[in-house]
Amino acid sequence: MAVSKVTVPVPAPESTPSDGLFTRPTWTTGIASWLTTVDHKRLGLLYIFTSFLFMAAASVEAFLIRLQLAVPNNTLLSPDAYNQMFTMHGVTMVFLAIMPLGIGFANYFVPLQIGARDLAFPRLNALGYWIYAAGGAFLYSSFFLGGAPDAGWFAYSPLTSLSNNPGNGTDFYMIGLLVGGIGTLVTAMNLIVTIVSMRAPGMTMMRVPVFTWMMLVTSFLIIFAFPPLTIALLQVIMDRTFGTLFYVPEAGGMPILWQHLFWIFGHPEVYIIVLPAFGVISEVIPTFSRKPLFGYPVVILSGIFIGFMGFAVWSHHMFTTGLGPVVNTAFALTSFVIGIPTGIKIFNWLGTIWGGKVVFTTSMLYAISFLFTFTLGGITGIMLAVPPFDAQAQDSYFVVAHFHYVMGGGALMAFFAGLYYWFPKMSGKLMDERIGKLGFWFLVPGLHLIFFPQHIAGLMGMPRRTQTYVAGIGLELPNLLSTAGTFVMLIGLILLLVNIVHGVLRGKPAGNDPWDARTLEWSVSSPPPHHNFDHQPVVNDRDALWVQKYPESVHGERVPESASEPYDAAGIHLPGQSWYPLFMGLALLVFSYALLFHNFWVVGISLAMVFFFTYAWALEGVGGHHFPAGRRGAGQHSKEGHA
Amino acid sequence: MHVRRWLQRGLAIAASVPLIAACEFSGPQSALDPAGPVAQAQRDLFVWTLWLSVPVMVGVFGVLLYSVLRFRAKNAEDERAIPHQTHGNFKLEIAWTIIPVILVILVAVPTVRTIFSTEQRVEAGPDDLAVHATGYQWWFKFDYLDHGFTTANELIIPVGTRVVVSLDSADVLHSFWVPNLAGKRDMIPNNDNQVWFVADAPGTYYGQCAELCLGAHAYMRFRVIAMEQPDYDRWIASFQNAAAQPVSADPLVERGRALVAQKGCVACHAIDGYRPGTEVGNPDFPSLTNFGLRTTVGAAIADNTPENLAAWLRDPQAMKPGNYMPTLWRADDPNREDEIEAIVAYLLSLGRDGQASGQLTLGGIHGGQ
Structure with missing residues (x-):
């Protein structure tokens, strides 16, 4: 299987002259090296860093929301300010924080897990990042340019029509998501091509690490889920910009159409966030139980099944819109069905822990808390899939509690497990386990203190998205507890940040494989060299590294010695960097503002810029240089690396 | 000695939790406190799923807790030990596929029944x-x-x-x-x-x-x-009977009746029987017909007392930020309080002069408040 022998037809080992406007840059340090990087590891770090920035902003918004709701009839935030806060909190967490965090990990670790040199299209990868960064900056600039979006993260029509919402907050939302979606799409395509065609020799699909598998499923979800959203966004942009009437009720528009289009995207989006988290958990639990994932094929298949079913449940977000008993029955049943593979996954994770040697690292603590919290969120999910009960719970704080259990306590805690797990690989240093565990014991209990009482508040009749509530109907205590929880969780978040900074500055050297882990990313140095693998790894089994280290534990005998093969005599080709991804991102940013301010000359100019940069990108040439690695026996594949 | 006392206290507190919970969850806006068959059916389904979730939670959390404790690595050497590398178990996979299927069926059957008993579109008949x-x-x-x-x-x-x-x-x-x-x-x-x-x-x-x-x-x-x-x-x-509103003997009420026209109230608000033969108001604004029979002002945000009504008229934005009711008086308007008093008297008289006056028994607030 010669899938990923890096054989680029470049004659000379050193950099080639460029055909484009610029020679492809070759900085290795400094800001310019980051602005022009096409290295998946650097881009992964940029994704993770940026998503933490946005998460910090979303945390401030959440904190203000909870302060406002601490007591009834509070006046800290005006209704308008409150609407902007929860809208931006939701938009940020979904589009700018949790989803990019998963994509960031994928950027960094998918190539390393499958033994590849980089993603298939390094510049496209950089483009995805710069569009994400530009889209996030664009959305946040709304606070300084007339007010942030305020119609909720699902922006139901006709609240977004020009007559109902004349400010340009809604335009920021629509245009920001439209342009940002391009970045997500190209990244998804890149991941699919990479995973399908660049796996190491011997790595059959049934040997691919689960995180990578889940990213493959996720990438397909992105490709099928984003187009309906794009259509809906374009319709509203056209309504607001050119006076079309898709969603104008006075002219016979159908606001309910937006809900269908949004949730055909929106429910798969839930799995776009959660499946990578499942993948992280499926790496962390086996490593710290020192056992292979229990029921690997079942876990993979249930992930695929969840991905498929994710497109068949969207109307469970619309049980109260009056679709009728037949439709509600159909979508209730599909939603129940999606609970089955989710349950199966949880059972298999438990089966992985069972009979293992559980190492209580901070990462494993977060993974265990994920199992606990996600199970609770799954149970309330089944409850909400019951349409008659949903009629009470829909749009109440019960729903708020539910999706924070699955998104916050589920996906985000899984990514924190992933952060503690992979931090040594990314930085070469260990995070402090004592600070980590201390932070955990604030963060997760704080999270439950915030969100558990919200189930009660919802059942007691508190609708979501209200900046105040009536005193005397039993809502004071759950809200006060919830607000108290934010302080507890905040301490945990601060300790997490402290630990990251401490780890980067003072962390002890991690070595290649601090956790005695199972997959290929742990076979290279920490942080990995620019070219990833000195040798092309050859995979003979699932858990490729573990089998190399402890073949007798799996086979009872040693497997053949050859665990890697040399690259071409020319060495490993490392492409030059490129300015064009950044320039394209900036051109799309100009396009976004021009469309927002209805300056169609600038719209035209910015589109011409995009076209020009695409052209120049194509003619830029290969550039780069060859790393003279590949002699048999010279790499980090020796067992000493794990000692 | 100490232990027993604490144990007794603990048991007393534990025993009172369901009681506390029961009264805490009642209330005039609580989905857990139904006062009719539809809400009852919805609550019953919730309680059913809650019961079904108990074995799930006990099972999952029990196994989770047991396995992380039972199989924990006890020391640094143990952390390097290699347990048996099991890859899976076909029978177990079948078993834990069937268990959620059964649970889901147990939820689905009453769900579908309740959907059709509570969400079916109905035609309003003569008894409805x-x-x-x-x-x-x-x-x-x-x-x-x-x-x-x-x-x-x-x-x-x-x-x-x-x-x-x-x-x-x-x-x-x-x-x-x-x-x-x-x-x-x-x-x-x-x-x-x-x-x-x-x-x-x-x-x-x-x-x-x-x-x-x-x-x-x-x-x-x-x-x-x-x-x-x-x-x-x-x-x-x-x-x-509102169409035949009598002229009040109270001059304050009659002054209020004049003022609601002068201040422009009736440009928006309908009042049936405002004056014989005169239709006032706009159907896209809240009707004030029989306002004296209302229990609340400002879309149920405050009790309909003279004080609250006056406060509402004085500054609607203070009571209900963002609403479309204009503020009718400047703060330094010397006639403000007099005029508000008259309008309050007029509005509260609406519906109270006729037969219904003082005879309606309003049910108390649900949930005993």
Whole structure:
């Protein structure tokens, strides 16, 4: 299987002259090296860093929301300010924080897990990042340019029509998501091509690490889920910009159409966030139980099944819109069905822990808390899939509690497990386990203190998205507890940040494989060299590294010695960097503002810029240089690396 | 000695938890405190799923807790030990596929039954009360289809009668939600919707808009007041008599009647029988007909007392930020308090001069408050 022998037809080992406007840059340090990087590891770090920035902003918004709701009839935030806060909190967490965090990990670790040199299209990868960064900056600039979006993260029509919402907050939302979606799409395509065609020799699909598998499923979800959203966004942009009437009720528009289009995207989006988290958990639990994932094929298949079913449940977000008993029955049943593979996954994770040697690292603590919290969120999910009960719970704080259990306590805690797990690989240093565990014991209990009482508040009749509530109907205590929880969780978040900074500055050297882990990313140095693998790894089994280290534990005998093969005599080709991804991102940013301010000359100019940069990108040439690695026996594949 | 005392206290507290929980979860806006068959069926399904979740939680959390404790690495050497590398177990996979399937079937059967018993569209028959509810930013309009009159923010219904509410919106999305009586149903422009329910006992049930509608969304409240049939009949009669509003003997009331025209109130607000032969108001604004019979002001955000009504007229934005009611007096207007007093007297007299005056028995607030 010669899938990923890096054989680029470049004659000379050193950099080639460029055909484009610029020679492809070759900085290795400094800001310019980051602005022009096409290295998946650097881009992964940029994704993770940026998503933490946005998460910090979303945390401030959440904190203000909870302060406002601490007591009834509070006046800290005006209704308008409150609407902007929860809208931006939701938009940020979904589009700018949790989803990019998963994509960031994928950027960094998918190539390393499958033994590849980089993603298939390094510049496209950089483009995805710069569009994400530009889209996030664009959305946040709304606070300084007339007010942030305020119609909720699902922006139901006709609240977004020009007559109902004349400010340009809604335009920021629509245009920001439209342009940002391009970045997500190209990244998804890149991941699919990479995973399908660049796996190491011997790595059959049934040997691919689960995180990578889940990213493959996720990438397909992105490709099928984003187009309906794009259509809906374009319709509203056209309504607001050119006076079309898709969603104008006075002219016979159908606001309910937006809900269908949004949730055909929106429910798969839930799995776009959660499946990578499942993948992280499926790496962390086996490593710290020192056992292979229990029921690997079942876990993979249930992930695929969840991905498929994710497109068949969207109307469970619309049980109260009056679709009728037949439709509600159909979508209730599909939603129940999606609970089955989710349950199966949880059972298999438990089966992985069972009979293992559980190492209580901070990462494993977060993974265990994920199992606990996600199970609770799954149970309330089944409850909400019951349409008659949903009629009470829909749009109440019960729903708020539910999706924070699955998104916050589920996906985000899984990514924190992933952060503690992979931090040594990314930085070469260990995070402090004592600070980590201390932070955990604030963060997760704080999270439950915030969100558990919200189930009660919802059942007691508190609708979501209200900046105040009536005193005397039993809502004071759950809200006060919830607000108290934010302080507890905040301490945990601060300790997490402290630990990251401490780890980067003072962390002890991690070595290649601090956790005695199972997959290929742990076979290279920490942080990995620019070219990833000195040798092309050859995979003979699932858990490729573990089998190399402890073949007798799996086979009872040693497997053949050859665990890697040399690259071409020319060495490993490392492409030059490129300015064009950044320039394209900036051109799309100009396009976004021009469309927002209805300056169609600038719209035209910015589109011409995009076209020009695409052209120049194509003619830029290969550039780069060859790393003279590949002699048999010279790499980090020796067992000493794990000692 | 100490231990036993603490144990006794602990048991006493533990035993009182269900009691505390039971009264804490009751209330005029609680979905766990149903006062009619629809809300009851919805609550029963919730309780059923809650019971089913108990074995799931016990099983999953029990196994989780047991396995992380039982199989924990006890020391550094243990952390390097290699346990048996099991890859899976086919029988177990089958078993834990079947278990959730069974659980899901146990949820699905009563779910489908309840969907068809509570969400089926119905035609309002002669024994039903048919109401058309329209959501506006940020109040509810109720048209009594069989009686031909309109009121706002308080839906008066007879006990034990099926109330069939057709739902519409005049602007953005709203949602009609009275947790004690029925789960919510959205009010969507260009989209006929319906909700129906029955109140089993007289009482006042709180409702609230449950779909973001910006501005004063948090204050978009309403009430459903269920009355015994005789009270309800008197209430209906008072609306049918509203067309023949008598001139009051109280000069303050008559001054108020003049002022609601001078200050422009009746440009928006309808008042049936304002003056014989004069129709006032605009159907897209809350009707003030028989306002004296209302229990609340400002779309159910404050009790309808003279003080609250005066405060509302003085500064509507202070009571309900974002609403469309204009402030009618400048703060330094010397006539402000006099005029407010007169308008309050007039508005509170509406509906109270006729037969219904003082005879209506309003049910107490549901949940004993």
